[in-house]
Amino acid sequence: MRYLPHTQEDRREMLAALGVDHVDALFEDVPANALNADIDLPDHQSEMQVERAMARLAAKNVDAGSVPFFCGAGAYRHHVPATVDYVIQRGEFLTAYTPYQPEISQGTLQYLFEFQTQVATLLGTEVANASMWDGSTATAEAVLMARRITRRKKAVMAGGLHGHYADVVGTVTRFTDDAVTYLEPEPADPDAETQAIIDQIDDETSCVVVQSPNMFGHLLDLKRIAEAAHAKKALLIAVVTEVVSLGAITPPGDQGADIVVAEGQSLGNGLNFGGPYLGLFGTRQKYVRQMPGRVAGEARDADGRRGFVLTLSTREQHIRREKATSNICTNSGLCALAFTTHLSLLGEVGLRKLAMLNHRKAVELRDLLAGVPGVEVLNETFFNEFTLRLRRDAAYIVEALVERDVLGGVPVSRLLTKRDDVDELLLVAVTETVTRDDMETLARELREALA
Amino acid sequence: MRYLPHTQEDRREMLAALGVDHVDALFEDVPANALNADIDLPDHQSEMQVERAMARLAAKNVDAGSVPFFCGAGAYRHHVPATVDYVIQRGEFLTAYTPYQPEISQGTLQYLFEFQTQVATLLGTEVANASMWDGSTATAEAVLMARRITRRKKAVMAGGLHGHYADVVGTVTRFTDDAVTYLEPEPADPDAETQAIIDQIDDETSCVVVQSPNMFGHLLDLKRIAEAAHAKKALLIAVVTEVVSLGAITPPGDQGADIVVAEGQSLGNGLNFGGPYLGLFGTRQKYVRQMPGRVAGEARDADGRRGFVLTLSTREQHIRREKATSNICTNSGLCALAFTTHLSLLGEVGLRKLAMLNHRKAVELRDLLAGVPGVEVLNETFFNEFTLRLRRDAAYIVEALVERDVLGGVPVSRLLTKRDDVDELLLVAVTETVTRDDMETLARELREALA
Amino acid sequence: RDEGLIFEIGSPAVTGVDLEDPGDFETALGGFERTEPMGLTGLSEPHVVRHYTRLSQKNYGIDTGLFPLGSCTMKHNPRLNEKIARLPGFADIHPMQPERTVQGALEVIDTLADWLCKLTNMAAIAMSPKAGAHGELCGMMAIRAALEHRGEQRRTVLVPESAHGTNPATAVFCGFQVKTLASTEDGRVDVAALKAQLGPDVAAIMLTNPNTCGLFEKDIQEIAAAVHEAGGYFYCDGANFNALIGKVRPGDLGIDAMHFNLHKTCSTPHGGGGPGSGPTVLSEALAPFAPVPWVEKAVGGGLRLKATVRDGNTAFGRMTAFHGQMGMFTRALAYLMSHGRDGLRLVAEDAVLNANYVAAGLDKAMTRTYKARPMHEVLFDDRFLKGTGVDTLGFAKALIDEGFHPMTMYFPLVASGAMLIEPTETESRRSLDEFVFAMTKLAEAAKAGETERFDQAPRFAPLKRLDETAAARKPVLRYEPPAPYAQAAE
Amino acid sequence: RDEGLIFEIGSPAVTGVDLEDPGDFETALGGFERTEPMGLTGLSEPHVVRHYTRLSQKNYGIDTGLFPLGSCTMKHNPRLNEKIARLPGFADIHPMQPERTVQGALEVIDTLADWLCKLTNMAAIAMSPKAGAHGELCGMMAIRAALEHRGEQRRTVLVPESAHGTNPATAVFCGFQVKTLASTEDGRVDVAALKAQLGPDVAAIMLTNPNTCGLFEKDIQEIAAAVHEAGGYFYCDGANFNALIGKVRPGDLGIDAMHFNLHKTCSTPHGGGGPGSGPTVLSEALAPFAPVPWVEKAVGGGLRLKATVRDGNTAFGRMTAFHGQMGMFTRALAYLMSHGRDGLRLVAEDAVLNANYVAAGLDKAMTRTYKARPMHEVLFDDRFLKGTGVDTLGFAKALIDEGFHPMTMYFPLVASGAMLIEPTETESRRSLDEFVFAMTKLAEAAKAGETERFDQAPRFAPLKRLDETAAARKPVLRYEPPAPYAQAAE
Known part of the structure; x- marks a missing residue:
């Protein structure tokens, strides 16, 4: 095991120094019926094997960077230097x-x-x-x-x-x-x-x-x-x-x-x-x-x-x-x-610029989406996220957008799980990582999904 | 510019401390006809933009980890911890x-x-x-x-x-x-x-x-x-x-x-x-x-x-x-x-094991490929790489394997560029990163490509 | 050499990030624009790197040396895990993405849950707790919910004096009252006294096992049976699970709930104080009360995230905005897979072997509090320092000068001037020998009356001894710019 | 604190890598199996991390402080570039993969080549040289090949005394003889003397510009014209290109070849001594002789790698097994794109501004060798130390105790006890001020006769002054295990 420094010889010698002949002697206070139970789990794997297995799992997810992305609701995708x-x-x-x-x-x-x-x-x-x-x-x-x-x-x-x-x-x-x-x-x-x-x-x-x-x-x-x-x-x-x-x-x-x-x-x-x-x-x-x-x-x-x-x-x-x-x-x-x-990298000027850039992009998206039939923008004020009332169930539309390779936002129904009156509300967030292309793609695909 | 610490004010003050009013005064020894030529290159880009542009280029390559991979010829793909x-x-x-x-x-x-x-x-x-x-x-x-x-x-x-x-x-x-x-x-x-x-x-x-x-x-x-x-x-x-x-x-x-x-x-x-x-x-x-x-x-x-x-x-x-x-x-x-x-991680026992593992896999692949019609294995001795004489041009076959999502080895003609008598020779290398599946894929696809 | 604060070395006009210019546009901020200067400073990128590099060099970490901190399990943090956690498929996915776009993430949670349940032989697990203390809260809330479900008003929680401070704090957080559990001379729970303390108002006991004296509570099955018979539940603090992993399953001991500290047992890095992660296993009795969200098999195949409590289940609530510490789950799972069943058992064995080896090595020079066989950590007290003029604090600080992080001091409270030592399994025999050598040398120096080297310790650290008392008396918790000259002149 | 060698702290029986067991099989090693023990040692992963972490802490780097090394251009190394170079699409592709599977890689090479040609206004570029000295070799070989093509036997290369040692070494490597070029009192090439040295045997001159005294060779166009007229070529050492990038194009000055040090000018990290990268631009006259391989447009679209010399082109050969330092190309291109045309000009301007600012700051305390306006670096000599009993070496080592890396010492050879200082553009004004302050303080201390602080310097480094002379006299270049006791006892 690559994380365990002892060789078998080390273990033997150390146990000998302690005057015991098996490591289980060190677990003498554990009830015998609870020691060394067989556990149904696989044995150790090499770094390469673990990395491959985990990479396979990672590849099953659609990462935000790979598609136009508009999810927010308390978690935001910003560029981290x-x-x-x-x-x-x-x-x-x-x-x-x-x-x-x-x-x-x-x-x-x-x-x-x-x-x-x-x-x-x-x-x-x-x-x-x-x-x-x-x-x-x-x-x-x-x-x-x-x-x-x-x-x-x-x-x-x-x-x-x-x-x-x-x-x-x-x-x-x-x-x-x-x-x-x-x-x-x-x-x-x-x-x-x-x-x-x-x-x-x-x-x-x-x-x-x-x-x-x-x-x-x-x-x-x-x-x-x-x-x-x-x-x-x-x-x-x-x-x-x-x-x-x-x-x-x-x-x-x-x-x-x-x-x-x-x-x-x-x-x-x-x-x-x-x-x-x-x-x-x-x-x-x-x-x-x-x-x-x-x-x-x-x-x-x-x-x-x-x-x-x-x-x-x-x-x-x-x-x-x-x-x-x-x-x-x-x-x-x-x-x-x-x-x-x-924040030390951004400094005051950088943070202000970043914030205004987020806001400007949100304003831009608001303008684009306001023109999509079946979409009502509910906000007069906002920072980088606003709410749409859609003609159809928001969760359904979000799923439809996935088919079109767009992660289009967070349905309010996922945040207010106990309510029945928010199903058509969709939260849409924009950050500096969103491009004009991404926004136009969202507008286009939303238009089609709602049609 | 994120890598340059001076503000414009710093620059102004430093120039003033030097008693000059423009930075070009510091370049006084440069012939005027060679100073500040316009260069046809784009202006600075943000970290995010550069990262995206470079990632797009990276994505145009087929990385070795994404396919069965058998290239060697002086460069080997091993697992690096x-x-x-x-x-x-x-x-x-x-x-x-x-x-x-x-x-x-x-x-x-x-x-x-x-x-x-x-x-x-x-x-x-x-x-x-x-x-x-x-x-x-x-x-x-x-x-x-x-x-x-x-x-x-x-x-x-x-x-x-x-x-x-x-x-x-x-x-x-x-x-x-x-x-x-x-x-x-x-x-x-x-x-x-x-x-x-x-x-x-x-x-x-x-x-x-x-x-x-x-x-x-x-x-x-x-x-x-x-x-x-x-x-x-x-x-x-x-x-x-x-x-x-x-x-x-x-x-x-x-x-x-x-x-x-x-x-x-x-x-x-x-x-x-x-x-x-x-x-x-x-x-x-x-x-x-x-x-x-x-x-x-x-x-x-x-x-x-x-x-x-x-x-x-x-x-x-x-x-x-x-x-x-x-x-x-x-x-x-x-x-x-x-x-x-x-090498400090491997130590003597690790290096020996790694080497023998490479060799064992090569032996395994040799056995597999020796059975492919149109393939002759030229080696009696080898470590983790050996030479095949193919029924057809090796470069052509390697291209055909690319179509089948396999990077199948290095044609000897790429190493001996001045010779005409090595066109059917293919170098095939195996390391610990190659799986049994990969080998069987190569054998199968090679059989088909040579058919 | 001192490194200035970013407010001293930075400038409000500097930024180390290039951003597109937002330009002029009609804002929608409703008149709430920030107008005043904030007072933040920036640094260019080269100077940010330099600032934090220099700061880092003033720190001690597992990467720089042994950490004999009892009950804290500071072990090697594999870089593989860091690499895996940063795969875009894990690091760059949003908690509220549609479920079918995060099947791999749900599988990580589900697989890790399976490993943790199997390693403990427990029925269920709540994955969302954000740290050990949050896991304790989860377990105790599940107990409250279960009692409520039974229609009972039990309010007393029994906690030994040697327990981690989080135990009583958590119990109170859930509206319980804490009573101290008696212990025996040999450092364990007094079973007879415990039985006497049990009664209709006892909601639960909270034990750590191995306990914070490093001893296995050998009567634990008897204790569990007694508590259950009295109608209470058994919460086990999982901080010391490193002694048992792969070797002993707490479920076989009769517990009802136990949190993991993934940043201890499963090597997700401590990070100078977090982030941790506190998944909490629950017995059959408590499982129905686990908080949302959890991962379950979807009807049409794949996995789904169960996050709503509207359809009448008995979940006691929601502990955090999202689904827990995904970034720690990927690391912990990579750790568990790397070791596997066989390797994890070795972890426990080597952890216990190392502690015993250190204990034996130090017995000549120091005074062990309890005679019993220690598990993964060993408790010494300050009797060997008696009359030397050196106290536990000075002894610990002198260890810094020998190149080691101090051991846990003055905890548990049951020993006078406690020194709790836990080497962990990722230390080599050579490194243990060096530690024992340094400790022995210090003990001899103390006995030889070399008090100065203790009083003035540390002498070779980035700073000399800091005055924590003065700092607490008039706390300065943020940087204030020096008053401008004009103002200062007034 | 000393850190043992891996051979002292490791063990032949330990490994920090888990590998599948190769098992028993029939080998094909033809009887060449290694049978004897090698004598290598291994460490577990935790101890590998600790060993190298501790070693790293004994190093000084750009990340820890300013590096005033003249002619070495030690600037900030952006982490973005490290991240990009590690993208699997760049890091995990084989040099001999079919071209259509590496179009992105070829595009990186092609795009970087385009940037470097445009920044220098040169006709062509050889991308494969592995480091600056390799680039020099490339340029000088192109010159030899061009001369051969012209059927000429010219063998003399003129090099100023102030040149980097690689210049004469490279010239000799290509079969040239080196003659020293005269300079004037003011630190530049003596144009009149140069003209007198030109003749039918002169193959080339090798100049650095700005030169290694930090001065711009203002007569460079005249020099170039004279050399060309005499039938020679003009090699320019690109080590100091940081003073010119984006601001002055060497092609406009009449040069025929120049190597880049991507690890200097383009911030690919110096790495404690490599890897570097030395792409070399060539004029129209030399372009036909550039070595293989190069990237060119393929007939059917896309890019191809031209790597064979069989079809009668005039390439002078192949310099390395593959296509050059791809890992450095990705970093350099990211660096250039990040700055862009506007940012690169600022690089040159700030580099020159900073050197001038430091020069002005130090003029009070130290003796500047040449009066002329410095470019990106400035040369001082030891006249200000005369009679103090302190020499350049002592002065430089004392700078270590002030928290700075020493400047370049005893180079160029034209100044007595030279101290060549290059701050680079990534240092802030504050950092320059601190450096000037430290230098001034030391100069005052020297003049005040405080020789001890110089003789014993460094006092606060990981080690005291090392005896390099004794080390060279009887070199010990590898670890030898101590003789076993038995043997030792004989």
């Missing part, structure tokens, strides 16, 4: 442990500190943590954090919150006494969504959870909602599923959100069929000790040199055990590295 | 300069020292250098070295020497007064080849250049040739184009060769359409100061610690200029790293 992938593959990053020993972990700690600064800047918050698992779990953590801060139980989920995010919040609060209210989706009317949120805020409300751009692509007036929430001493939790949008849009923190969570996959991280992704989490300085997850902070070494350490660990499970702010332990370190490397 | 590619991509290796500053180049120097030891061990020579460009140029260098040692002008090229290698020797000696004799190929009779070589050795002979396994796959009795050469004080230069064979075969050095050159591509390095490859070069200790190319040697630092340096540089062009043993400067450092990493 080759530099990013090089950086995260360096063994000193890839094979490092959680940086509990700061003297030999400054590489990880410094990039986390830089990452936190970039994230806080992007989200418009005072501080940010060192990452969460993804946007959806970060959202659930935010709801629990709001409860700790406000000591109130009622959480209000906006109708435009990503359906799966709402499900995750529902799951995490299922066995607590939190009272979660789910508002109706308003696929075509963001003002109605906003009003419904505001109407729900009362003196019992811990937080409102609002996504903007929302699941349907509409931009919401977070400032108005923040004011309404703050009037009742409730918190606004803002959710962003496409972090590139923050290169073009005023960040939720600047609009008054108390906690901002985001899915950071768009920068530095590939689609990966949904994971690993990267939860971003920012909040106000005053709430920092209620914040879940790890944080890196500045420190000095014995010689007075600047360095970084994991800090505020008294919030965390390995110190505080059952009183921890969260059970989260391993987070998304390497995804955070990919994110911060990509 | 992913570890090797990781190691050579580490920036500290990839982006290092030639290790002239040993204190900050111990990484490169130590692996070169290890490489030289492995190469000398494999070739059966006392010493080896730190690599040449490829097997063919190493062969030409060996001929020139033999002349320096023997002060004789006659070099004899065996009939079984790879046709392109013989061409390279011919080119390098074209403008010198070396007298090179090229013997007739004996595709079916290695004994005749051996005898012809021995018959050519006389008191004027500087060296005989003999490949084994030869171009047709036959194994030659180098010991007999070495004895004949040494009797006349001529040198035997042995050439190996498939270095994996040395895991199974007694090395040329042990058979009496004075200089052994080899193509090292098979270990660690991909096919790469012919380059970069890796020339291996070994010889006797007593000839070391006539040896071309760089060498790493052991040294001590000021504290007495062991280290490594480039040594014997008084042979080299940067010191000795027109009196240098060779004009070679840059060699194949990174390819040598790939080679030594792969």
